[in-house]
Each structure stands twice: as C-alpha cells, then as structure tokens.
Amino acid sequence: MAKQSVNYGPWLESLAEMMPNAFEEIQMQEVNQNEWEGQLVVKTQELERVAQFLRDHDSSQMEQLIEISAADYPERAQRFEVIYYLLSVRWNQRVTLKVRVGEIE
Numbered sequence: 001m002a003k004q005s006v007n008y009g010p011w012l013e014s015l016a017e018m019m020p021n022a023f024e025e026i027q028m029q030e031v032n033q034n035e036w037e038g039q040l041v042v043k044t045q046e047l048e049r050v051a052q053f054l055r056d057h058d059s060s061q062m063e064q065l066i067e068i069s070a071a072d073y074p075e076r077a078q079r080f081e082v083i084y085y086l087l088s089v090r091w092n093q094r095v096t097l098k099v100r101v102g103e104i105e
C-alpha cells in the first residue's frame with residue numbers, strides 16, 4: 001500500500017511557521033477516512049499563545065474546550081501532563097494540546 005500524502009490544513013502549517021520553537025512534539029492521525037485529529041505537545045510557556053492561535057485562526061477555529069484532564073507519569077522528571085481537548089465546530093476537527101509539568105511548576 002502506497003503512503004498517502006496528507007494535508008493537515010493551513011492552520012497547522014501557519015502554526016508551525018509562526019511558532020517553530022513552541023512544540024516538543026506534533027502528531028496527526030487519521031481517525032476515519034479523510035478525518036484527522038492532532039496532538040500537540042506544547043512547551044509550558046507557549047500554551048496561551050498556541051491556544052489563542054488555534055481559537056482565532058480562520059482555518060482552525062478551535063473555539064470549544066471539550067475537556068481538561070491530566071495524567072501522572074511518576075518515572076518522568078516532568079511527571080504530569082495537563083491535557084486540553086479542543087473542537088472546531090465549524091470544521092468538525094479536534095486537536096489535543098498537552099503540556100508537561102513537574103511537581104513544583
């Protein structure tokens with residue numbers, strides 16, 4: 001099976017260009033045919049800027065916060081992940097923002 005080229009949309013390209021050092025990791029996965037969800041691991045100090053971009057950019061419009069959760073990984077120095085699940089109602093797209101923090105942060 002040939003690997004398909006995927007266009008994640010102009011919002012991801014714009015975000016990566018405008019804030020190239022804001023991320024620890026970016027992953028996109030196909031959840032249904034031609035339906036993609038993103039997972040962005042954001043540096044703590046960049047969370048507000050990235051979230052505002054995702055809310056305000058015409059091609060993303062992630063205006064709804066679906067859920068906030070957290071996970072604990074005791075073996076890591078930054079043992080906690082705070083997880084924000086966002087939804088664009090207009091584009092029917094979802095993205096997950098994760099921020100890794102330590103016990104004192």
